[in-house]
Amino acid sequence: MKKSIDTKLALYPTPVTVIGTMNGGKPTWTLVAHIGIIGHDRVLISLAEPHFINGLIKENGRLSVNLVTEEMLPDVDKAGSLSGSKADKSGLFEYELGESGMPIIKQANLSLECRVDDIYRTPNFESFICTIDNTYVEEDCLNEKGRPDYTKVSPVLFEFPNYQYLRTGEVIGKCLSFKEAK
């Protein structure tokens, strides 16, 4: 029997991402795990309104979304605890510029370069709704069909109720292969 735990936000795990944008000639990075897919051509990035990066994202109209690996966690934690308004976070990750000029983290196995299409506002939050300009994947993490192999991309996951990171699991079956089983 299930027990109600009130209206706790519990729709987890979600992927941990580092959001990047440019601050003049340098990048700035912010950790975001409240990220989602809306339709097949839009992603949503939910940022608390007072964060430093929000103004720069609005100015540039663009951002990068970088999936995180376990090796990146020490620097990822810094991107999620220091504000760019007080500390220069530009040196946290090695990066190269994508075709649209957004900073792409070299250590990340998969990154998106995105363009802001709209901002959905809720109390204290700005959710950036973005289209995708480019999807970059480390070549070693592509399968023979040229698609990302997520057992190799190995994105770190997050859950808010206990505030911790999780490892990605194993493949347990192909989608729609179970429908005849019952």
Ligand SMILES: Cc1cc2nc3c(=O)[nH]c(=O)nc-3n(C[C@H](O)[C@H](O)[C@H](O)COP(=O)(O)O)c2cc1C
């Ligand atoms: C694990 C983790 C996940 C986070 N997820 C989000 C998030 O989804 N949205 C958000 O606004 N802040 C999130 N944060 C907080 C920001 O990353 C943090 O406040 C950061 O210092 C803001 O940086 P900025 O002011 O330079 O933009 C998260 C922090 C951690 C540690």
